[in-house]
Each structure stands twice: as C-alpha cells, then as structure tokens.
Amino acid sequence: MNVVADHFGEILTGFGRTVLLTLVSFAAALVLGGLLGLCRVAPLGVLRSLAACYVHTVRNLPLLLVVVVTVFVLPQLGLTLSLNTSVTVGLAAYIASYVCEILRSGMETVPAGQVEAARAVGLTTFQCLRLVVLPQALRSMVQPLGNMFIATALGTAVGSVAGVNELSGVIRQLNVQYVEPLALFASATVLYVALTLAGGLITGRLERRLRIHR
C-alpha cells in the first residue's frame, strides 16, 4: 500500500492524462464522426461511398494497429505532433468510424413520415434536418454514444504502448520499479471503474432527461 501512498501524485497525474485523452479524443471523434455520418446520408454518391469506405476500413482494423500506424505515419506526412496529440488523432479516427454508424442508424430510426410531414409544412431540407430529424435522432443516440465514450476511455490505455504516460503506463512503470502489483493494479482499477461509472451515470441521466413521454 505504501507505493500507492508515496506515488499518489504520479498516479493521479496519469489518471488526469487518461481523462484528458478520453475527453479530447471523444470530442474529436464526435466532430469527425458527425461529418462522416452526414456524408453517409448525403445526396452525393461520392461522399456516401467515401464515408462507407472509411467506416468499413477503420472498423475492421484493430485499435492498436490504428494508433501505432498513426503515430508512425503522421511525421511521414510532414506533421510532427507531440506523442499525446498523435495518439489522440489515432484514437479519434478509430472511434469516429463508430460514431458515424451510430449517427446514421440514429437517423434511420426516425420514421420517414416525419420528413414527409416536415416537407409538407414547407421546411427546406436543411431545416428539416436541423429541426425535425436530428433532434429525434439524437435521443436514440445517447446510449450508444455513452457506450462509445466508455470505449474511448478504455482505448486510451493503448496509448501506453506508444509511450504516452497515462494511467496504465504509469502503473506499468511503477510496478517495474517497486514490484507491488496488488496495490498498484487495485488503485488503478478503482480509478478506471470510477471513470466508466461516471460515463454510464451521465449517459443514463441525459437519456432520462431527453426522453419524450408519449
């Protein structure tokens, strides 16, 4: 137990990095996945196949491969970013493929009659998307997106392979140094459970608040 007490600061710093990685990657994945999702339903065949191609490629790849290749390839493309940023990019690119599918399926759950009704009262396509389809689609997307948030949080651990010192990396290092696995891994377990539990609770609350009672 001593190790945990002595190095509590380091563990917390690692945890902070995990949380930051999670939040930033998830936000980036929401933006990228949202754009891809819109491409997925766009009236232009080029955009639709671009998004479909992206989704089917990235979803079938292992996260570790995506992250390692991103970290390796970005400098080759002339983008020298910090390790943290590279890992964030890789993680966001991976999660975005799932977000895209969640958005598309969310829009598919909205009945077609809603669009027809919107058109009948004279809304333009953009208004229809913004005022009718997306608000309803978002409600059915809360839970899957919450699951993706948790998946992002768990995915950040892969960053430790690339050398980012997040929670798993810190624990690995401390364990190599002090060889006290039980205390170290237990403390990190508590932190990970707290993070995913928080994600689950927030999604649950959001979903209850947004639900329409019919």
Added chain:
Amino acid sequence: MSGTARQGAGEAARSTEESTAAMTQTRPRPQPADPAPTALDAAPSGRNAPARRAPRPGPRAGRRPLGGAAGVLFEPPGARGRRQRRLGSVAAAALIAAFAAVVMLQLGRHGQLDWARWQPLTQASIQRFLFSALGDTLLAGVVSIAIGLPLGAVMGLLRLSRRRLVSVPAGAVVELLRSLPLLFVVYFFLLGLPSLGLRMPPFWQLVIPIVLHGVGNFAEIFRAGVLALPRGQSEAGYAIGLRHGQVMRLIVLPQAVRALLPTIIGQAVRALKDTTLGYVVSYPELMHQGNVLGSFLENDFLQVYFEVAVIFIALNWLLSKLAEWVETRTGRTPRPVRPRPNTAPQIGVPKTN
C-alpha cells in the same frame, strides 16, 4: 443501487436493440407510386420485426438503401438539382483526389513509396512468415471465443437470476470486467502475476485477458437478448406450469441465441482484433510479427503494417459475410414454437420471397 443499475442496464439493452435494429433494417423505403410492395413489406414487420434482423452492421451496409428518415431526406432532384449534384460530385471527387495526392506526395518524399521498400513483401519467405503469424492470431482468437462464449452465457444468466444473492455479485463482476481496459488487464497478467509467483506462457497471458474481457461483453449480449424477448413468451411458459429454469431452457434461450448469432459473430471480430495485444506480451501474432519483420527490414514498418491491415480487413470481412449468411439461414429454419402471427416475437419467421 442494484435496482437502478438493473434498470439502467435494461435501458441499455433496449437501446442497443433499437440502434442495431435500425442499422440493419434492410427494408427498402416504401415507394408511394407502387402501393403493393409497400403493403407486403409492412405486413411481416410487427412491433418486434427488426429484432430478428439483428446486429452486426457489417460491410453490406454500403450497398443497401438507407431506411427511415435518412432514406427520404432528399427529394428526387429535378433537372436543375441533377445538374447541381453532378457539379457537387465532381467538386467532392476533386477534393478527395487532391487530399489523396498530397498524402501520396508526402509519403513519396519520405521514400515510403520506393519499390525497394515494398519489394520484400513479394518474397515467399516473408509471406510465409506473416501467414504463420496469421495462424497464431486465429488460434488465440478461436481459443478466447471458445472459452469466453460459454462463460459469458453463464454469467449473463446468473445476472438474470431472480436470487439477489446470485444476480448482484454476477452483475458486479460483469461490470468490473467491462470497465477495465484490456491492455491494463494484459499488463496485470504480464507484469503483476509473475512477481506474485504465477508465470505463464505468452499465449495465456494474452488469451486469459481477452477471455475475461469477452466474458463481460458476452454476458451483456446474452442478457440483452433475453430481455429483448417479449415478456409474453416467458409468461406463457409460466402459465402452462413450467419452472424458471425450464422457461429459460425451453423457451427463452433458443429464441434469444438465434437472434443473437450475428452479434456474437461481431464480438468474435472484436476478439480477433484484440489479439493484436500479443504485440505487448511477445506472442507471435500478426501485429507482433509485423513489428519484428518491420525492424528486420530496417524500418519498413509502414509497408508491413499495410499488409497486416489488409489481412485484418479481409478476415473481418469474411466473418461479417458469415454473419450475414447465418442470418439468412436462421431466417429460413422453421421455429420450434409456432406462435400466432403478429403477437409473437418475429425471430425466425421464414422470409417470404
């Protein structure tokens, strides 16, 4: 606590059900001009219809028409609209091509496209090396699913038990397994356990964490499948005097498992992807061997990883094809219980052509 947790999980199950159903709704959108197929289409889709075309939104999603609002978002264009769309398509294609060109140019400038770097991949010995690694990937994947699936089913059923003494601990274990990063568990087996005196070969250091992770996921899949079944099914079972165990075994599980097969295959894809953590424990699977090969070829990582990526995409594509095939198979086999139309779950209704 457990009450709210259960409720929350129920919601989760329902909403994944909804979203997966939506993802795989293969019904083409009704054409107002042609009422006959619309009516036929609508007929088999009761309240639960999408459940039978369950999960795994696989690659086939690309070709089929979009369902729901997504399918009718844009009106069929007139003459001017068509012209605009053609213009937009050309512009978008040009943008994509430009982006690809920049990427290629940059890669070329760093010498990543030189034939000398790709040439090793044409050598038979190197291909043999990578394909033997594929064998190890498959072995780890198959073993982890073979152990994780039955264990997960048992955990899922334990969590559904009506005895709180059973369901609460089972739920806690499942939630714990699901909220730990796989890599973190791998570290524990790789670094933690040996110092406690438990040393095992890399194969098990990789497979046991994947199994543990899989147990959590499979348990939730099974639970969601059981909960998604209409209540009337088990109520009918109780009404004719079956016990809880009998209801589960004879009525609920056979229907749930059928509906779940595609999801289970989706989970198999995940397990296969997870074996890449063999990279960390030095188990000779694709990712690890790719890394070894990359350093052996003096930094040709990109080229080797490219091939590894292609192998993974091909493998998972095959699996999702399998999921599709299973779906059509289960859709055609006769049901063990023959419920009245429209009131019963629509799992396994023979597809009318």
